[in-house]
Amino acid sequence: MKTLFSYKTALGLCAALLALGTTSCDKEKLSPIPTTLTPADVAFDNPSRVLLQVNNMYSWVKAGQFLGGRYQIFSDIRANDFLNRTSNGVTGLAVWNHTLTETSQNDVVNTWVAGYAAINQINVFLARLDENAAKFTTTPFPADYTATVTQYRAEGQLLRALTYYSLLQLYARPFTDGAGSKPGLPLRLQAEMDFGNNDLARSSVAEVYAQILKDLDFAEQNLPLSQTSALLNVTRAHRNTAIALKTRVYLSMGRYADVIREADKIVSATAPFTAPTGVRHTLTASVANVFAAPQETLESILSFPFSAQNQPGTQNQLAYYYLPAPLGNGEYSLNTGAGSTLANPAFKATDERRTSLVTVVNNVSYLRKYPNGAPYTDKAPVIRYAEVLLSLAEARFRTNGGADPQALALLNAVSQRSNGTLYTAFATSEAAVDAVLIERRIEFLGEGIRNIDIMRLNAPIPGKGSVSAVTPSDVLYVWPIPAAELATNKLMTRN
Numbered sequence: 001m002k003t004l005f006s007y008k009t010a011l012g013l014c015a016a017l018l019a020l021g022t023t024s025c026d027k028e029k030l031s032p033i034p035t036t037l038t039p040a041d042v043a044f045d046n047p048s049r050v051l052l053q054v055n056n057m058y059s060w061v062k063a064g065q066f067l068g069g070r071y072q073i074f075s076d077i078r079a080n081d082f083l084n085r086t087s088n089g090v091t092g093l094a095v096w097n098h099t100l101t102e103t104s105q106n107d108v109v110n111t112w113v114a115g116y117a118a119i120n121q122i123n124v125f126l127a128r129l130d131e132n133a134a135k136f137t138t139t140p141f142p143a144d145y146t147a148t149v150t151q152y153r154a155e156g157q158l159l160r161a162l163t164y165y166s167l168l169q170l171y172a173r174p175f176t177d178g179a180g181s182k183p184g185l186p187l188r189l190q191a192e193m194d195f196g197n198n199d200l201a202r203s204s205v206a207e208v209y210a211q212i213l214k215d216l217d218f219a220e221q222n223l224p225l226s227q228t229s230a231l232l233n234v235t236r237a238h239r240n241t242a243i244a245l246k247t248r249v250y251l252s253m254g255r256y257a258d259v260i261r262e263a264d265k266i267v268s269a270t271a272p273f274t275a276p277t278g279v280r281h282t283l284t285a286s287v288a289n290v291f292a293a294p295q296e297t298l299e300s301i302l303s304f305p306f307s308a309q310n311q312p313g314t315q316n317q318l319a320y321y322y323l324p325a326p327l328g329n330g331e332y333s334l335n336t337g338a339g340s341t342l343a344n345p346a347f348k349a350t351d352e353r354r355t356s357l358v359t360v361v362n363n364v365s366y367l368r369k370y371p372n373g374a375p376y377t378d379k380a381p382v383i384r385y386a387e388v389l390l391s392l393a394e395a396r397f398r399t400n401g402g403a404d405p406q407a408l409a410l411l412n413a414v415s416q417r418s419n420g421t422l423y424t425a426f427a428t429s430e431a432a433v434d435a436v437l438i439e440r441r442i443e444f445l446g447e448g449i450r451n452i453d454i455m456r457l458n459a460p461i462p463g464k465g466s467v468s469a470v471t472p473s474d475v476l477y478v479w480p481i482p483a484a485e486l487a488t489n490k491l492m493t494r495n
Contacts, residue, residue: 045135047140050152053128057118057121057156060122061162061163062305065110065113065114065316066115066118067304069317070316071111072446072448073332075169075170075448075449076446076447076448078454079450080339080462080463081342081441081445082332083335083465090315091315091321092106095107096332096467098470098476100476102480102483103482112485118163119164120191120192124192126156128191129152151223153222154223155219157219158215158216161212161213161219161245162382164185165212165249165252168185168205168209170451171185172495173478175209176458180205182204184204185203186492187207198488200489202492202493224238225277230296231305235303235304243265244281247262247387248391251394251395256399257399259392259394263388263389263392266388267410271409273413275385279298281298282298282385287352287443291371295378298385300384301383304382318376318446319376319378322367322368322369323373324361324364324366326373327374334358335465340464341441342354342358346435352418353442357445369445369446384447386414386443390411393411394433397433401429402432403425407432411436414443423435458472460472478495481493481495
């Protein structure tokens with residue numbers, strides 16, 4: 001990678017934001033060490049300082065320009081469920097109307113930069129764990145601290161897997177297009193502290209997915225069954241987080257038997273569906289309560305938190321985009337035209353996801369899943385238990401046909417919660433899968449899942465209004481590689 005900022009960030013800002021500060025010139029005292037930073041040589045000297053580095057990894061992944069808001073927004077507004085209302089180039093207009101270029105700063109460039117900066121922060125942390133291993137067996141570390149270090153390593157590898165997976169969905173062809181043989185991403189797995197490794201060719205899509213699964217397998221084996229509080233069970237990774245993410249990854253690869261195998265670890269055989277071990281994930285009785293403060297239900301598997309003192313940043317906030325004034329800026333309203341989710345007959349007028357999570361102002365429909373206006377403290381969702389249930393249902397329908405009883409029960413568990421619909425056996429597997437895909441569109445509206453589903457199926461991106469559909473063969477189907485990456489990485493190739 002190494003655009004002039006993305007890996008440069010990992011080099012220049014690593015000291016400040018990963019608490020790996022450098023020492024100053026003692027003779028001249030021209031650059032004293034800031035008192036709020038920790039020098040590199042003591043950053044891993046006690047458990048609390050190591051934990052600071054762990055929290056910092058999360059902070060890079062949840063950056064507002066990445067998985068703290070914009071990534072989810074971009075993944076939804078590419079399709080046809082949202083209409084742009086402000087023509088603001090900073091807030092995704094080029095994503096919405098498919099006019100992105102290699103120099104599109106606010107989306108193509110910034111998303112790439114944020115993703116690879118997070119990857120390098122993680123790689124630096126993992127390298128520092130190795131370099132400081134001898135410290136962890138001595139005072140002030142407790143006797144069993146090496147197990148804690150392994151857990152932290154697992155958290156880092158899970159976050160790296162999540163970041164690579166997320167970037168793949170925008171900058172590379174779907175796995176199903178050529179079974180992963182198309183160009184993927186530069187696969188950077190070592191800590192970069194200088195510019196010696198700028199040039200790195202793209203690994204194939206399959207190779208990147210293989211690394212993602214390797215990281216997630218390690219995470220599953222080494223993460224704790226649960227964290228120490230309801231808040232941390234939502235905002236820090238545990239074993240079931242890794243398993244849930246694997247169901248998403250395998251679904252994107254079309255490996256349905258693997259989806260079933262992984263989901264079966266955290267989904268009971270019969271309703272009411274719950275995770276039998278670890279965090280006891282289950283559906284919340286009311287979908288509206290999933291998004292009500294403090295957004296820490298057993299349904300929420302991973303979300304990124306914000307507070308008044310730790311906000312997503314200007315024009316990154318979910319509520320800013322989706323809520324009308326005065327709480328938000330109404331950047332995007334919900335499309336009610338033909339082909340949109342809101343116009344789908346399966347999305348009933350009495351559905352709680354419509355009555356509680358959609359608001360109409362001056363005859364314009366807006367999403368209100370994220371109810372908190374300034375200072376914008378809604379958690380940014382990554383994955384929910386409802387997604388695991390629907391992924392398992394789809395995989396079973398594709399494997400066993402449209403009458404599969406468990407798949408029907410899984411689909412009904414999500415659907416009935418909000419609209420009372422009870423599906424019966426489908427005549428064909430195709431009809432059953434179509435029902436699941438519609439349910440996913442309704443359930444995860446505004447959560448960043450839509451583009452994932454379009455890409456994994458190698459399906460056209462639907463048009464809306466004056467914006468034409470984008471076919472899978474169109475160069476616009478995947479985002480361009482940033483110009484700065486192409487300029488500084490001589491082995492990089494264009495999309």
